[in-house]
Every structure is written in structure tokens, then in C-alpha cells.
Amino acid sequence: MDDFISLEHIVKVYPPSVLAVDDVSVGFRRGEIHSIVGENGAGKSTLMKLLYGLVPYDSGVVKIDGAPMHFRKPGDAIAMGIGMVHQEIELIPQYTVWENVVLGAEPVRGPGGVLDTKRAIELVRRKIEEFQFHLDPSAQVERISVAARQKVEILKLLYRNVSVLILDEPTAVLTPQEIPQLFAELKRLREAGTTILFISHRLDEVLELSDRITVMRKGKKIATVAASETNKEALAQMMVGRQVIFTSKRTPHRRGDRVFEAKNLCVTRRDGLKLLDDVSFSVHAGEIVGIAGVEGNGQFELVNSIMGLTAPNSGSIAVNGREICGLSILERRKLISFVPQDRAKMGASLAASILDNAIMTHHRLEPRFAAWRGLVLNYRNARAFTDSLVQRFSVQTTSSQSPFRSLSGGNQQKLILGRELLLSTPFFLMDQPTRGLDVGSIEYVHGEILAMREADRAVLLISADLEELFLIADRILVMHRGQIVADLATERTSIEEVGRYMLEGKKTA
């Protein structure tokens, strides 16, 4: 079969010397779903941005139907029928679906440029029906779900008649329930003749969705394989360059004294809805307790109650026997290490330097970071601390003065994790610590969590990823509508059983 789009010997260098894309040649066929997989920083996004005209490349040729093309800006690519949906959704929340879709290519009537609202809505409605997107063209974007917003982004490109869709990690922002729907829609688009280039590092998804898969590592193309002729282990090995084990490395470990205890916690919303409903559980030293549950079933309120961001209506929380409910957040941080769900908003300050982020909380708790009676920071100690943290947790960085945002997702998480680990608290609270990370980084984080267990710290791990819980947790608690509906020893349960509790609550017991 002839390649519809072919990239030949593409090279991209980010000055001074980062070889982001290293002599990559790959062909895409008309009407296929072709996944590009690789760890964070492998160059898969860059390669697609080069094709889309968003980033200029240094050498190589892009051919469409055999004819060499050079896109200088995304508009050129769109004119040739190639559209890209970025990882961050760029829509206007204040606008309706149809306004977002037509923006930049609006139907107008008369010479004054008056919007032809009726025709615009009709055009958008027709596109929605054509691709069975189940969207209301007049709904306001800020009121629709993230999954629906993603559909609007795709619709925006389909409205401009693109025949090639590039999707940059579209599932990263979706909940597990929304992903199958997206896949069904993508497959329908493929049946309609659209070529889909799908960037991801989630191997299960890629195997389920794609016709062919191209694996990249460190800027190089490793291979292009048919999805039917490969498996997860083989892909992971190509991605990481070594064998990755997907089975548990958890070794038997005796649990110690009770460290964390929540008793009869209740959080009630203003309208009377119980967000946390009489939640009681404990975590012992040397134990990893996992919390499973569909998002929005009280996990958020539980984390906030523990960290002091929400005051529970009743109940108590104790760490090492000390009641923490009345304590300030700083006091709690002496007892609790915390890896929040949202790295960018709660876990770090993106604009601040790596050093600033590394010493956060430490600078309040440890006198060695203070000078002049705490009026200024002791930068010599702060630098030494940051350097050792960067080294110990192998964070890939050039300088501790660079802004935090310059780190890749995996390295950001390593830095946050390292910072929290070094707080040497008895209790560790982790909220989705591996979300958005690639296979190699996930393996690393899991290793660190297991090491904490060995060091007899108590870990509470909240995760939407059941496989993760089964890999490292000793016990799995399931939350459903604000209640803990099951407390299961990992050895004596199954993913199916936990899944049932997640969806149906206590009924099945």
C-alpha cells in the first residue's frame, strides 16, 4: 500500500545540542489509525508538530501523495487537510459549541460581516450528526465535560474538512469511562476515510485502537509494527530500551503500628449531599493502602480533609495518635508528606525555579534554610539540598535555576516526589502520583513507594488505575458515593471484584 503522508529523514535540533528528532522516516497510509508511542521526551509530539507546521524542522522532506510539501504555519497544514488537536484543549469556555467550531471560518451574510447564526448552527449540527458526536451546538463550552470539549476540538477540524487528524495524548485528560467512547468515535472517523495519527504512551490503549504503531525512543524511530503482530511487553521494551516487568515486585512485609486513623469522617455539601459519609479506616506503618473508586466519589474531599483544605463536618483524623483536625496546614505537613493530583496547580509553582520548588515546605520546617532569623533564605544550603535531591531522584535538568515548567512531566513528578520523601514524615498521602507519566517513570515511582513501605512508613495511595493498585497496594479500599464500601486484601480479590464495588457500591457484597 502506498503511503499517503511520508516523512523522510526528518531532523530537528533544539539549540544548542538537543537532538529532538533524529533522522526519522515514517509513512502513514490513508484511512489508518497510526499510533506514535514513546516515553515523555522521545520526540513523538515534536515529530507531529513538525508535520503540522508548528515547529520548523532542520532537514528532511515531508511528502503528501508523493509531492514534497513545506508547511510554515498550521494554517498551511489545515489547507492541505491536516489538523492537530493539542494536549491542552484550546477552546473559548464562554462561547457555545458552534461559536467555537466556526471561529475563524464563520458564515456571514451581507457585506457588513454580520454572523449568519442560523446557517452556522445548521452547518455545525450537520457535522455533529455526520460523525455521531452527540453534542448540542448551542451548549456553552464551560458547561460541558472535558470529553465533550475534546470532541469540539475535533469537530472544529472536521468543519474545516481535514482528512488527517493528529491527536496528542487525547486520553490524558479523560476519565476511564470516557475513553471507550472516544475510541468508538475515532474508529468511526477511520471508517469514513479519515487518517488518524494518535500520540500516546499508554500501551493498552494503543494496542486496542491502532492499525499500526510506530515506536520512538530518544528522538529515533525504533520500529513501525502492525498492532496485531505485537504485544505490550514487546512495545514497552522498544520504548524503554530494556525489559519492563508488569508484575508486582511487592515482597511480603510485616506491617507495624497504626500510623493513620480516620474516624467517622463526614463532609456534607450545603445542599445536604454527603460527599464523605462516615468514613473510617486506618493505615499502618509499612503498609500501602490503596483507594479505588470512580472519580468524584469522595476521594477529593478525603484528600482535602486530611490536608486541611476542607474542614470535615464531623469525625476525626489522627496521625501517630495525634489529632490533626484543628492543626494548621504547616503543622500537618510535619506529619504528612503529600503528592497532590495536580502537579501544575498544587504540587508546584510552574514559574518558580526548580530550587524554589525543591525546598518548598522544607524551608519552613528546617532551620538550615533560614538565615538572619528567618528573614532570608540560606541559598547555599538550599542549593546543596536541591542538587542532592536532583541527583538522588535522577531528575533530568540543566540548572536548578531553570523554571520548573522546563522539566518534562516525569521529571516534575520525580522532583515533587523527592521533595516529599525527604520530609521524612510517618505518613505519606499520594493522589494519582503516576497520572500522565510514561512507563519508565511509573516504574520508578512505584519503586520509590515500595521503598517507603520497606522503611516502615504508612502510605495512602489514591489511584484511578486499578492495575497500579494491584501492583503495589497491600489493601484496597473502594469508595462509592462518599462511603468506603469495601476493604479488600489485594491477594484475596480481583480487578473484577473491585470494579463491581466501584460501579455498584455495597449491593454486590
Next chain:
Amino acid sequence: MNIVVGLITGMIAGATPILLAALGGMLTFYAGIFNIAMEGMMLMAAFAAVLGSFVFHSWVIGLLFAVAGAMILALIFIFFSVTLDTDEFVTGIALNLFAVGSTTYLLRQIFKVKGVFTSKLIDSIPNIRIPLVEKIPLLGPVVSGRNLIVYLAVVATIFCYYLVFKTRFGLRLRAAGYNANSLDSSGVRTSRMRIQSLLLCAVFCGLAGAFLSLGYVTLFAENMTAGRGWISLAAIILVDGHPYGIALISLLFGFFDGLGLFLQSYGVSSQFTSMVPYIATLGALYVYARRNRERERKAL
């Protein structure tokens, strides 16, 4: 009766320059520019209007001069804040101070006077009498016989509403303010929308300035805008940029402006009465903030 008519006509005259400047600022507000240069644009326009009208003995030329004067400041603003990407607030402050300094300097250099310049040679913008309407009791003297710019301001309010909410230009303009990345990725350059909004803002501020020096009164006085540009900014922010809301706030301010003058004729000291509109503004801010807090509490 005469008092009521007088208060209402005073309110309209006081509201007009604020309304026009606020409509201009509203366009830049939607484009995502923190534009505080209305004060300076208006002042520059007021001076240029008197200059043009005095030299050519024509209010039409005066009006054109006024728009050109405001346009000069808009072009400087565009050069700095859009092209060079400087801070909008700092640029705006600099332009406002520049307008005060340069008009005062030019007043002394060109007209050789300090403080106020007036002359019989300045042609003021005419009042328009509407034939049949003016005969209607009560309504007639209010609706008819107002300055040309007043009627323009009414038309401009409706025009702006349609421009912002019903046209392609408006959709892109608001997109520039809501999410510039989204607009850029839709193939429309945000910077172009911002430039266009600033040029339109200059036209409106030009009209506002011309009204001050060729309509409201026929003279130029140093710093004669007296904070009206700032009040127009407050009006925009208070109603979140809705043109009809801006008209309402402008009328409210105009009312207190007129009330101040009215009280003056009853012997209240002028220093005190000139405070009245600003006290009213603070009052409005207080009410607005309270209402917002109520709404947020209900939303929770």
C-alpha cells in the same frame, strides 16, 4: 418643571463623553487589552478639536482633528503594547501623563495662554433641533436641541452592541480577549484584532474629547477631562463590558455630575460638588461588590 428638565439635560451632557470613551474602552476590553489610555486619548482629542476648529473655523475639521489626536496616542499604544509587548498598564499611565504634559505645553506654545484658551473663532459643534418632537411638552426640550455628539453617542451604543455580539468581527474580538491561543489556532491573528480595537477606541475617544471642548463648553482647559477616562474604565468593569450597562452607568454618573452643578447654584461649595460623582462611583462599586459576593455565596 424647569429643574427636572435642567437636571436631565445636565445628566445627558455629563454622560455623553463618558459613554463614548467607555464604548471605545469596551472594544479593547473585549480584545483582552487592559487599556487605561482613554483619559489621555480624550484629552488629546479635546485639545486637537479646539486647535482644528480655531484654525479652520470649522467644527467638522475640529472633529477630524480630535479623532486624529486620539489616534496618535492609539498608534503609540499599539507600537508599545502590541508590537513591543510592553506592559499595558505602564504604557497607559505613560500615555495619560504624556497627554497632560503635551497639551499643556502646546496650549502655552500655540495659544500663548495658561490654564484656559477660548476664542470667538472656535466653531462649536451645533445642537440639533428635531422639528416636531421639540413641541412635545417635557419630552421635547429633553430629546430635541441636544448636541450632535449626543445623538452620535446613542447611535454608537446600539452600533457597538451589534458589532460586538452579532458580527464576525465581534466574535473574533471577544475571542481575542477570552483565549488568544484559541483564536490564533483558528487562523486569526490576535494582534490584528487588538490593533483594530485600539483604532476604534481612538475614534470613540476622539468624539468624546471633541464633545468636551466643542460641545459641552467651547474652550480648552488644562487637564479638562478631569478623570472622565478613568470613570469610563470603571463603567466598563462594573458592567463587565455590556454596552447597554455602560450607557446606564454613564447616565448615572452624568446625573451626579449634573447634580453637583445644580447644588452649586444653591450655594454648596464647588469643591464639594465636584466630589459628588466620585463618591457616587465608590457607592456603585460597593453595591456591585456586595451583589457579586451574594451571587457567589448562592452559587456555592
